[in-house]
Amino acid sequence: MRSSLKRVLGLAVGAAAMVAATCSPGFAAEKKDFKVAWSIYAGWMPWGYAADSGLMKKWADKYGIKVEIVQINDYVESINQYTAGGFDGCVMTNMDALTIPAAGGVDSTALISGDFSNGNDGIVLKKGKSVADLKGQKINLVELSVSHYLLARALDSVKLKEKDVSVVNTSDADIVSVFTSSKDSTAVVTWNPQLAEVAAVKGATKVFDSSKIPGEIIDLMVVNSATLKDNPALGKALTGVWYEMMAKMEAGDTAMLEAMAKASGTDLAGYKAQLATTKMFYKPADAVTFATSAQLPKTMDMVRTFSFEHGLLGEGAKSKDAVGIAFPGGKTIGDAKNVKLRFDADFMKLAADGKL
Numbered sequence: 001m002r003s004s005l006k007r008v009l010g011l012a013v014g015a016a017a018m019v020a021a022t023c024s025p026g027f028a029a030e031k032k033d034f035k036v037a038w039s040i041y042a043g044w045m046p047w048g049y050a051a052d053s054g055l056m057k058k059w060a061d062k063y064g065i066k067v068e069i070v071q072i073n074d075y076v077e078s079i080n081q082y083t084a085g086g087f088d089g090c091v092m093t094n095m096d097a098l099t100i101p102a103a104g105g106v107d108s109t110a111l112i113s114g115d116f117s118n119g120n121d122g123i124v125l126k127k128g129k130s131v132a133d134l135k136g137q138k139i140n141l142v143e144l145s146v147s148h149y150l151l152a153r154a155l156d157s158v159k160l161k162e163k164d165v166s167v168v169n170t171s172d173a174d175i176v177s178v179f180t181s182s183k184d185s186t187a188v189v190t191w192n193p194q195l196a197e198v199a200a201v202k203g204a205t206k207v208f209d210s211s212k213i214p215g216e217i218i219d220l221m222v223v224n225s226a227t228l229k230d231n232p233a234l235g236k237a238l239t240g241v242w243y244e245m246m247a248k249m250e251a252g253d254t255a256m257l258e259a260m261a262k263a264s265g266t267d268l269a270g271y272k273a274q275l276a277t278t279k280m281f282y283k284p285a286d287a288v289t290f291a292t293s294a295q296l297p298k299t300m301d302m303v304r305t306f307s308f309e310h311g312l313l314g315e316g317a318k319s320k321d322a323v324g325i326a327f328p329g330g331k332t333i334g335d336a337k338n339v340k341l342r343f344d345a346d347f348m349k350l351a352a353d354g355k356l
Contacts, residue, residue, distance in 0.1 A: 036089035042274035045260035059241040063233035089223035099312040102340035107225040117217040119277030122209035141189035143169035239347040250282040284351035
């Protein structure tokens, strides 16, 4: 999950020209059939369950539409396909929403703020017991991903800079084997379930995790803004099914939890362990509070600063203000004339008020 590599930007920016006409509000249109993409991660497993259980069909039928939920095994590829217009919605983190579709020119809306990482992302050392011990070490991580962002925040907490360490770009598929089998790999940043595996290595120490920066790595359902504007039924159906599933999860629906655990490649205990480090917003009112908080713009300012400093807002970006980000209540940071990422609370509020 959550790999925001530089190679994606070329595709995203190139795709923007191709989809500009279809993604602008003037060219969007009402329709009945929709597709959303998702990938494996603790907080996103409900989307697969929604498809398999028939709950998505139930809510889509209520609003007279069809919604196809498609699992994509490669997280980055799912965002690429969304950016290119292949999907109407896609799950992604707040940072990836900014640096891929938004930076690529595709106006996107964070429809559902589902959860934030609260320990699901972490830094593990073989040599050393604290963040300060990272100094001078080579660190394996998925470069320019939220792991890279987490590292930057950790270093900042002990007054270190990225120049004080060496980042070694490592695929999330290889990161466990590299850390466990290579003597040269002494430090790693990754997310669950890989995090649990590397933290279990004999002699290894987890020195920092996302619980130290709560609310900064956010997991979202993102939809095309123009499509949502012309088709509010899509927003209602997706939000409605999501909070029905959240109610079931919060109530401890064993059948649902076991199905999601199996689909994610673990058992019930393993999945519950991942949920324990994921701050799920089970109640829509809690998600509304989060999305409308004064902290969210501050968080996104940190994210866009990191993204600009690492060249993730595109070659033409002259400052972190290049891409506008809008929040509930009318607040905007960045270029107000180029808003491409919007945090929405309206549909979640409908769910909180029992109006879906």
